[in-house]
Amino acid sequence: xxxxxxxxxxxxxxxxxxxxxxxxxxxxxxxxxxxxxxxxxxxxxxxxxxxxxxxxxxxxxxxxxxxxxxxxxxxxxxxxxxxxxxxxxxxxxxxxxxxxxxxxxxxxxxxxxxxxxxxxxxxxxxxxxxxxxxxxxxxxxxxxxxxxxxxxxxxxxxxxxxxxxxxxxxxxxxxxxxxxxxxxxxxxxxxxxxxxxxxxxxxxxxxxxxxxxxxxxxxxxxxxxxxxxxxxxxxxxxxxxxxxxxxxxxxxxxxxxxxxxxxxxxxxxxxxxxxxxxxxxxxxxxxxxxxxxxxxxxxxxxxxxxxxxxxxxxxxxxxxxxxxxxxxxxxxxxxxxxxxxxxxxxxxxxxxxxxxxxxxxxxxxxxxxxxxxxxxxxxxxxxxxxxxxxxxxxxxxxxxxxxxxxxxxxxxxx
Amino acid sequence: xxxxxxxxxxxxxxxxxxxxxxxxxxxxxxxxxxxxxxxxxxxxxxxxxxxxxxxxxxxxxxxxxxxxxxxxxxxxxxxxxxxxxxxxxxxxxxxxxxxxxxxxxxxxxxxxxxxxxxxxxxxxxxxxxxxxxxxxxxxxxxxxxxxxxxxxxxxxxxxxxxxxxxxxxxxxxxxxxxxxxxxxxxxxxxxxxxxxxxxxxxxxxxxxxxxxxxxxxxxxxxxxxxxxxxxxxxxxxxxxxxxxxxxxxxxxxxxxxxxxxxxxxxxxxxxxxxxxxxxxxxxxxxxxxxxxxxxxxxxxxxxxxxxxx
Numbered sequence: 254x255x256x257x258x259x260x261x262x263x264x265x266x267x268x269x270x271x272x273x274x275x276x277x278x279x280x281x282x283x284x285x286x287x288x289x290x291x292x293x294x295x296x297x298x299x300x301x302x303x304x305x306x307x308x309x310x311x312x313x314x315x316x317x318x319x320x321x322x323x324x325x326x327x328x329x330x331x332x333x334x335x336x337x338x339x340x341x342x343x344x345x346x347x348x349x350x351x352x353x354x355x356x357x358x359x360x361x362x363x364x365x366x367x368x369x370x371x372x373x374x375x376x377x378x379x380x381x382x383x384x385x386x387x388x389x390x391x392x393x394x395x396x397x398x399x400x401x402x403x404x405x406x407x408x409x410x411x412x413x414x415x416x417x418x419x420x421x422x423x424x425x426x427x428x429x430x431x432x433x434x435x436x437x438x439x440x441x442x443x444x445x446x447x448x449x450x451x452x453x454x455x456x457x458x459x460x461x462x463x464x465x466x467x468x469x470x471x472x473x474x475x476x477x478x479x480x481x482x483x484x485x486x487x488x489x490x491x492x493x494x495x496x497x498x499x500x501x502x503x504x505x506x507x508x509x510x511x512x513x514x515x516x517x518x519x520x521x522x523x524x525x526x527x528x529x530x531x532x533x534x535x536x537x538x539x540x541x542x543x544x545x546x547x548x549x550x551x552x553x554x555x556x557x558x559x560x561x562x563x564x565x566x567x568x569x570x571x572x573x574x575x576x577x578x579x580x581x582x583x584x585x586x587x588x589x590x591x592x593x594x595x596x597x598x599x600x601x602x603x604x605x606x607x608x609x610x611x612x613x614x615x616x617x618x619x620x621x622x623x624x625x626x627x628x629x630x631x632x633x634x635x636x637x638x639x640x641x642x643x644x645x646x647x648x649x650x651x652x653x654x655x656x657x658x659x660x661x662x663x664x665x666x667x
Numbered sequence: 668x669x670x671x672x673x674x675x676x677x678x679x680x681x682x683x684x685x686x687x688x689x690x691x692x693x694x695x696x697x698x699x700x701x702x703x704x705x706x707x708x709x710x711x712x713x714x715x716x717x718x719x720x721x722x723x724x725x726x727x728x729x730x731x732x733x734x735x736x737x738x739x740x741x742x743x744x745x746x747x748x749x750x751x752x753x754x755x756x757x758x759x760x761x762x763x764x765x766x767x768x769x770x771x772x773x774x775x776x777x778x779x780x781x782x783x784x785x786x787x788x789x790x791x792x793x794x795x796x797x798x799x800x801x802x803x804x805x806x807x808x809x810x811x812x813x814x815x816x817x818x819x820x821x822x823x824x825x826x827x828x829x830x831x832x833x834x835x836x837x838x839x840x841x842x843x844x845x846x847x848x849x850x851x852x853x854x855x856x857x858x859x860x861x862x863x864x865x866x867x868x869x870x871x872x873x874x875x876x877x878x879x880x881x882x883x884x885x886x887x888x889x890x891x892x893x894x895x896x897x898x899x900x901x902x903x904x905x906x907x908x909x910x911x912x913x914x915x916x917x918x919x920x921x922x923x924x925x926x927x928x929x930x931x932x933x934x935x936x937x938x939x940x941x942x943x944x945x946x947x948x949x950x951x952x953x954x955x956x957x958x959x960x961x962x963x964x965x966x967x968x969x970x971x972x973x974x975x976x
Contacts, residue, residue: 315934322724340937344725432828432915489809491829491918503810637723640936644920653831653919 274302275328275568277575278317280558281307283520284384287587295578301571303329311496314636321346321563328566329575333632334372334380334559336458340635341561342374348562350378353573363580368596371556371628380559381576385516385593386620389439389554389629392518393511394504395535397424405537406511412540416485419510425487427480428509430495434643435631437650439513440480442553442630444473447542451551451625458633465663474649474656476542481650491651498525505529513539515554516616519609520592536612538619552623555632557596589613594620641666711950717943724937735944745945747920748928749952751835755924756903758839763899764892767847771854772884785855792848800912803841804828807913831921834914838922841909846902850895857891858884893964897957904953925949 279288285307292305306327308316313331320326321341332338341347354360354369364382372380393405398415401422406412416426430436445453449469457464464470480486487509493499501518503509505526512518522530541549560579562572578584582603585595589603594616607613620626631639645662648654654662718735722728739745774785791799806813809826818825827833865883874882907926910916916923916931923931925945933942 318724318934318937340723340725346725432917434915434917489826489829492807492809492826492834497804497808499808499810508810636935636937640931644916644931647917648919651829651918651921653921 273300274304275566275571275575276304276306277329277331277560278306278308278313278320278327279331280313281309283524284588284591284593287584287591287593288383290587291578291584292575294583295575299571299574301568303571303575326563326565328563328568329560329572330563331383332380332559332561333555333628335374335628335633336635336639337632338379338559338561339374342379346564347379348564348566348569348572350381350562350573350576351376354378354381357577359577359580363597363599365596365598367626368556371626372559380561381579382557382596383560383576383579384558385588385591386557386596386616387515387517387555388552388616388620388623388626389443389513389515389539390518390536390616390619391511391513391539392504392522393535393537394507394509394529394533396533397507397510398535405535406540407537408541409543415510416480416483420484424507425503425509426485426511427487428493428500428503428512429486429490430493430500431486431490431647431650432492432494432499433496434647435629436495436500436514437646438630438643439515439553440477441473441646442627443513443539444476444542445469446551446553446625446627447539447547447549448472448476448545450547451627454627454630454633458628458630462638462664462666465660470663471656471660474659477649478652478656481652486650501525505534516594519612523592523608531609536615548624550619550623551625551627552620553627553629555629556620556626638666714943714946714950717940718947720940720943722939724939728940731940735941738941739944739948744920744923744928745925745948748923748925748945749948751922752904752924752926752949755835755839755906756900758836759842759903759906760896760899762839763843763847763850764896766843767850767895768854768888768892770847770851771856772858772880772888774851774855775858785851788851789848791845792852794845796845796908797912799841799845800909803837803844804913807837828914829918831918834918834922838906838909838914839903841913842903842906846899850899853895853898854888854891857888861887889964893960896964897960900956900960901953904949904956 277288277292279285285305289305289307292303296302314337317327317330317332321330326346338347350360360381368382368386369378372378372382391405397419398405401418403415403418404411406415419426429440442454449467449472453464453467453469456467493503495501495514498521500509500512500514501521502525504512505522514521519530519534519536522534538549538552560576562569562576566572580597582599585597585600586603586606588595589600589607592608592613594600594604594607594613601617604610604613604617627633631643634642642663645654645659649656649659717728719730719732720728721731721734770788774781774788794802807828809815809829812825814823814827815825818827824830824833828837861884865887866879869879869883905926906924907930910922910924910927911930914922916927926949929942929945929949932938932945
């Protein structure tokens with residue numbers, strides 16, 4: 254298997270750059286058409302052409318990793334900033350864009366500063382924002398809430414009341430794609446943020462694994478276990494997934510009342526059940542947690558995605574010129590048309606043209622007003638911590654480990 | 668040149684009577700040997716070397732001596748994965764062998780519907796593992812799959828993939844469903860090699876179908892059983908795709924078998940040195956088990972099944 258990876262890496266030379274082209278790897282999902290359009294427009298005027306390679310989502314991280322260790326590495330590639338690019342930065346594989354951005358007014362003023370910062374490492378810029386913002390939000394089925402005389406939960410008491418009511422009605426309170434593991438992570442992220450504030454995870458992200466020993470982490474894990482034991486996620490969430498549409502379908506079929514998910518849930522629902530998305534899909538912020546010190550306006554999720562440039566590229570100027578198009582009004586507009594909320598400074602005025610202006614405006618406001626935007630833990634941490642983290646969270650949710658064991662395992666992760 | 672006459676050829680090239688003249692020179696095997704060396708021996712050697720290194724896949728590997736190996740023997744997760752692999756292998760073998768054996772013996776007969784039904788049985792063999800895993804994943808979805816309707820009738824909890832034992836049994840079942848036709852094929856071939864006269868003689872002596880099966884068919888098939896079992900065991904030990912698609916090693920780590928643990932360590936955690944150690948351990952265990960099986964079944968002695976004729 255190891256060799257297969259190596260050989261595959263070496264074999265993908267076709268993806269590398271040759272004379273007049275640069276290759277860009279992008280996470281393959283519905284939004285690729287926006288990047289493809291940008292590439293097509295760019296290629297019309299550019300001498301050196303950009304070739305977009307759409308890598309299927311689940312394979313993306315692996316394919317990128319093996320490609321970056323091989324001669325067939327892409328010149329420009331999609332990433333999540335933070336820990337997701339740290340290994341590449343550490344081994345000197347990325348172009349430091351700090352001075353490029355500093356000297357270029359288009360790039361410098363084109364994006365929201367907080368989003369630019371979130372993609373940086375040690376104060377150096379390695380990425381230019383290229384997709385929409387993706388805060389995690391609490392989605393709910395408005396029809397079900399109306400039927401049971403409930404309001405979207407704002408406090409922990411509201412949430413518990415909703416859980417009790419829906420359970421009594423035979424409806425799963427929260428859809429959860431536990432088989433995919435990362436949807437469970439979102440619960441941990443928000444609970445820890447509300448209970449202990451964003452500083453607790455920031456400490457861990459900065460490399461202090463003792464941070465897992467913070468009492469707020471234990472409290473978070475205990476709250477998770479309480480929710481699971483209480484049946485808040487139903488009885489079979491371990492075999493439900495997000496990727497194959499299990500959890501979103503539960504929500505749009507009225508079998509589950511709420512779903513904690515990234516803002517892409519809106520487009521997912523729009524694709525799977527357009528009627529439901531337009532009429533009955535509600536959204537709100539994660540509620541406050543009793544006794545917690547975190548600001549209820551804090552947000553977790555992915556600030557956005559970034560393009561980074563491979564240090565070995567032969568056409569750095571072309572790559573930078575291409576990145577500059579990401580700040581253009583035309584590009585922001587096509588993101589808005591696709592239902593995304595761009596992180597460009599000019600985005601606010603365009604949102605009225607979004608497929609759902611209300612959703613876009615709420616999302617934009619949510620991120621704008623957030624005192625803190627915590628990057629998803631599995632992207633903020635390096636893979637060597639993120640993978641064990643997902644495994645341990647899955648064990649916690651599945652009842653295979655206790656909150657104490659979870660904390661101990663995370664403190665010991667190497 | 669008597670050995671080149673058609674008669675000698677019909678007697679079999681490898682027999683002592685034909686001498687060395689009938690045997691192709693070693694040079695003929697060179698392409699095969701080269702292929703095997705490049706695609707099996709060299710990668711294996713690299714994996715073994717890697718198991719003594721620390722490598723994140725980006726920079727060059729650095730030697731760390733026995734670090735990965737000492738870690739391997741202390742790692743609880745590795746222990747659990749090894750145990751789960753053995754469990755899965757045992758369950759798969761115990762489930763597949765009797766069914767494949769009976770089907771194979773049946774398919775070797777002359778019933779009218781045999782050809783048609785055999786063709787139907789072999790369909791799973793033509794599908795890719797990915798397609799099969801995704802198919803069963805959809806069928807077993809606890810909320811929308813067929814399992815929700817028919818599960819309760821059969822006394823199966825619709826959340827079968829969410830329980831530890833359930834998930835492992837599902838993996839074993841799906842693997843069995845996919846590979847049973849292959850083993851049926853092997854048994855069919857084996858059963859057809861059994862000389863008809865043995866059954867005829869037994870029938871004259873008054874032995875019924877069941878006695879014929881246990882006293883003639885089964886003993887005559889013992890080498891086939893060994894072949895099939897070795898393939899099954901090695902196959903189950905390296906079982907991977909179904910786990911990746913259907914359970915992702917979960918719930919918790921309850922279906923994290925060795926190959927999946929290796930994948931997770933190598934391609935999700937990017938600890939390629941440790942992953943190589945796990946892979947090497949897997950190769951050693953699989954080779955060991957097949958050697959033991961071959962030895963204890965008397966397969967190595969290559970005695971003819973036709974003895975006593």
